[in-house]
Amino acid sequence: MVTEQGPAGSIFRNEILAALPAKEIEALRPHLNRVTLISGQVLHEPDNPITDVFFVEAGVVSLTANTTDNGQVEVGLTGREGLVGVSVMLNPKPVSVHRAFIQVPGFANRMSSAVLQAAVMQSPVLRDRCLRCVEMIMVESSQVAACNARHNLPERMARWLLMVRDRLDSDNLPMTQEFLSVMLGVRRSGVSVTANTLQAAGLIRQSRGHFTIVDKAGLAAASCDCYRIIRQSQDRIFGMYDFVHSSVLHRTRSRDFASISSASLLKRAISYAL
DSSP states (O other), X not given: OOEEEEEOOSSOOXXXXXXXXXXXXXXXXXXXXXXXXXXXXXXXXXXXXXXXXXXXXXXXXXXXXXXXXXXEEEEXXXXXXSEEOGGGGTOSSOBOSSEEEEEEEEEEEEEEHHHHHHHHHHOHHHHHHHHHHHHHHHHHXXXXXXXXXXXXXXXXXXXXXXXXXXXXXXXXXXXXXXXXXXXXXXXXXHHHHHHHHHHHTTXXXXXXXXXXXXXXXXXXXXXXXXXXXXXXXXHHHHHTHHHHHHHHHHHHHHSXXXXXXXXXXXXXXXXXXX
């Protein structure tokens, strides 16, 4: 169960919420509840209805696909750049495709799916940003699937460590070899050998429950091209946002809303959803 902390804070690190105009974020604020994310905690299970979505403020959420032998393999990651529960953007009665659980602890702002679905109908900026998250997850999951099928374990581990590092903005990654073996879908012994190889090359340092990236550039060179492809896709998908954001606001201001502000429309749509 997710631990409630109370109302959302005044400053947002989540890039979706931080990008919203001030009036729109104020309209959403009463519907955002700050929650603590605990390591291993499950937010969504496959084939279960998505009743709430999570705007990650700190920490990392893993998205995994289940296998018939009760195993699981990671197919994507979400940090403060995105949203957990993107199926809400595609289906009026959303069901989780992946298992979403906390890889690195932190906190998030939770919102009901119904409120988000109503809000995106009235906010071009929120809708655009959430749809970009959907696109990013599609790109990431397909590239990770290709990586898992075609590349060797040292390349995959290097790619994975870099992806986590990008979402934490830190070289210190709190995780165990056992957890890493589950995420990569390999035996722990394979992870141990590979981690020792990367450490001997001076790229990482291991300690109990932690990996530290010592040489980011060297680790990127040891990774397969999948890391570069995913990063370039992320820059393309989110990097153009400032231009789109300003264009959307310009078009919105030029329309005649009969003196009704977008924030008022947003509040009205949310009230209908509740």
